[in-house]
Every structure is written in C-alpha cells, then in structure tokens.
Amino acid sequence: MTAPATSFPKDQIRVLLAENIHPRAAEVFADHAYRVERITRALTPDDLIETGAGVHVLGIRSKTDLPGPVINAMPRLLAAGCFCIGTNHVDLNSARARGVPVFNSPFSNTRSVAELTIAECVALSRRLGDRSNEMHAGVWRKSATGAHEIRGKTLGIVGYGHIGTQVSVLAEAMGMRVMYFDITPKLPLGNAQPVLSLHELLGASDVVTLHVPQTEATERLIGAPEIGAMKPGAFLINNARGDVVDVAALADALRSGHLGGAAFDVFPEEPGSGEEPFESEIRGLDNVILTPHIGGSTEEAQEAIAEDVATKLVRFLDIGSTTGAVNMPEVELPAQINSDGSRPHRILHTHKNVPGVLSALHQSISKLGVNVAGEYLRTDEEVGYVVLDVDPTDTRGLAEALRSIPETVRVRTLW
Numbered sequence: 001m002t003a004p005a006t007s008f009p010k011d012q013i014r015v016l017l018a019e020n021i022h023p024r025a026a027e028v029f030a031d032h033a034y035r036v037e038r039i040t041r042a043l044t045p046d047d048l049i050e051t052g053a054g055v056h057v058l059g060i061r062s063k064t065d066l067p068g069p070v071i072n073a074m075p076r077l078l079a080a081g082c083f084c085i086g087t088n089h090v091d092l093n094s095a096r097a098r099g100v101p102v103f104n105s106p107f108s109n110t111r112s113v114a115e116l117t118i119a120e121c122v123a124l125s126r127r128l129g130d131r132s133n134e135m136h137a138g139v140w141r142k143s144a145t146g147a148h149e150i151r152g153k154t155l156g157i158v159g160y161g162h163i164g165t166q167v168s169v170l171a172e173a174m175g176m177r178v179m180y181f182d183i184t185p186k187l188p189l190g191n192a193q194p195v196l197s198l199h200e201l202l203g204a205s206d207v208v209t210l211h212v213p214q215t216e217a218t219e220r221l222i223g224a225p226e227i228g229a230m231k232p233g234a235f236l237i238n239n240a241r242g243d244v245v246d247v248a249a250l251a252d253a254l255r256s257g258h259l260g261g262a263a264f265d266v267f268p269e270e271p272g273s274g275e276e277p278f279e280s281e282i283r284g285l286d287n288v289i290l291t292p293h294i295g296g297s298t299e300e301a302q303e304a305i306a307e308d309v310a311t312k313l314v315r316f317l318d319i320g321s322t323t324g325a326v327n328m329p330e331v332e333l334p335a336q337i338n339s340d341g342s343r344p345h346r347i348l349h350t351h352k353n354v355p356g357v358l359s360a361l362h363q364s365i366s367k368l369g370v371n372v373a374g375e376y377l378r379t380d381e382e383v384g385y386v387v388l389d390v391d392p393t394d395t396r397g398l399a400e401a402l403r404s405i406p407e408t409v410r411v412r413t414l415w
Contacts, residue, residue: 007415011035014054018043019061021083022306032314042272049073057313059083063272068094079316081309088214092327096383099350099410101325103312107162108304109296113239114166116295117209120263124235125150129289151175156205159212160186167209168192202229214241224249233260239295242266251281261287265295320348320387320414329378329385344373345395346414349386352407353379361386364401370394383409
C-alpha cells in the first residue's frame, strides 16, 4: 500500500538521537515512518554545528549542551527533545526565538530516584559501602558498631515535589518519621509533617535528602552554615542537582566527624564521558556513597522517558501539538481530519507576541477569502502560537501572507 503524500516526506525528516537514548525512542519514530540516526556519545557544540545542519529533530540527554549559537547554526531544526528531567543545558530562549519547541520528561524517572534514595538511607545507616570495600580488600569486619536501623529515624526532605513525595511514602512504609520543607505550600502524604524553615528541618533530621530543581535560589542551598546546623552524625543525600551543595564544606564536615556520611549522585562538575576522570573533594572519605548520575538510570525509567519524549515530538511533527513543551505556548490539537472524513491543511504560525499580529493574520484570511475550519491560539510573554485548519485550496496563499507579517517567527504547513 502506497503511503499518502504529505507536505514533507517523512523519510526525508532527519531525527538524530544522541547519548545512547533508549531504543524505544527510535521505535516510536520508526513506527511513524521517520528516519532515525542513533549515536551513543554526547555531542559537543562543534559536533552539532558540523553534523546538525541537516537535522530536523534532535534528541539529547543531560551531557549534550545546546546553546544559542548552536541552535542558530541548525537552520532546519524543528524541535528538540531532552530525554531526561532537566532542560538547563538548553538555551530555551534562543529555541523559542526560532520557533523550536523543546520537550522533556519531568516525571518518568521519579520512582527510580525515590528507590535509590531509600536504598542509600539503608546503606548509610548500615555503612554498607565501607563494609563492601573492606571485604573486597580481604578484610572481615563483623561488628554492629555504627550500624543502625532506619526504622524510627527522622528523614528530612527538602523539596516536596514528585520525587520528594514518593520518597516520603516509601520512607514512611519503612518506619521512618518524615518531615519536609518546600518554598511553596504542599499537602502532606501519609503522616509527613511540613516545617516552616530549612534550618528547622536540618536540625531535627537524622537523614536529609535533597529533591530541588537547579535555580539561582537553590545554588549552594546547603553550604557551611546549613551543614553546621545538621545533627551531629546525620547523613546528607543529594540526588537532585550538583550545584545545590557546597561540596568542599561537606568534605570538611565529613572529615571532622560532624556528619556521619553522605550519598551523592550529582556533582558541580561531571565527566562528559567514561574516558574522563572523576574528581571530587569527597572521594575516598568514609561512609560516602558516590554514583555517576544514575538516579534515573533504570531500564524502566529510560524506556518510559524514551516513549514519553518521542511521542511528544511525533505529535508535534505530525499534527503541530506543543503539549509538554517547556519553552512554547502549549496547544493541544485534535487529529487533522474533518467530521465528514476530509482532511484540511494545517498552518502553524509562531510569532512574536506583540499587539497587531492577530489583526494582520485575520485581515489576510479575510482578504484571501480563506475557508477556516478551525483556529487554535495560545500565547506566553514572548511568542504566540496560532494553528489554522484551512481548505486545501487556500493553503499556499495564506502561508505566504503569514510569512510576510513582520512579527512572524516561523510558518509550517501540514497536510
């Protein structure tokens, strides 16, 4: 069966997936007839400028930066997908200015991170890392000294969002007392108790775990004063962002014995590949668990992320939906078909959000006598996104008229 003609042949749309993104993403694109190229390594800006000129869709994880100059050097880029939680490694404003929506998957790996956090609570309390290292070195140290149950201990959660709340439920099921601090009011789950200040939480917790985003407000949120406010012998877990903790101050507290241990999955500076060495002030310290940014790296989480982001990208390519975009107005669109079974043409118009654009758009529609079957609009502070379903005979003239509006960022047609 011959595939129907489209406004742009799908097999000519180049999808590049970097950083060993789970194969499920490629399967989603292939299921919709898109051409996919997969590479295992992270890409440098030079790599992207050299190889990305013909890329229409770029998929990356957290090790590939996408700055403004690179985005501007990719003239065919239609959309980008961050197959991870964060998007701080992408210049979202530059992408918006080009009409390039950026999608991510903020919730698909929450369970994986929550389970790792609980495992680290147990491992720190039992000093499992030290005992394992000793056994590998041939040392048999069978002792209960310094080993404790987590039942009855207090877990302090900083950031009570999707991950923090799951940690809360799991910790309470393990018999821990849970308190949490968040800058916005959050309803507690189970018997968790909110506290009014970070310092109150730090002073009362046997284990403190961090689950906050990377923002200016959270940079070095836990510094020397905050570490000093923690209970003697307490543990600190950071599976959030590397810049949230002053690692040098933490190292001092661990060496002095003020803190009993720590578990870190994220760091201010991380190697770009397995060939680069890892350096940190807390390497080699007692009862310190270090993992290479694998909080969300389970097969289940990576498959869920791959399907989630790839599906969002396909929906944007196929019907223009921007639902889930982090830098563009979100417009959820219906299938591109009329009630009588006919298929209208769809025009996607991204424009600067300034007065007069919609008036010019509607004047063009009126002047050309275009038959509009549907119109969808959302705006944010910077841009507006209008989607028009029109009679096929009207598409080319209207698209050209919209391109002539000075505030137009991008026009794309779908049929």
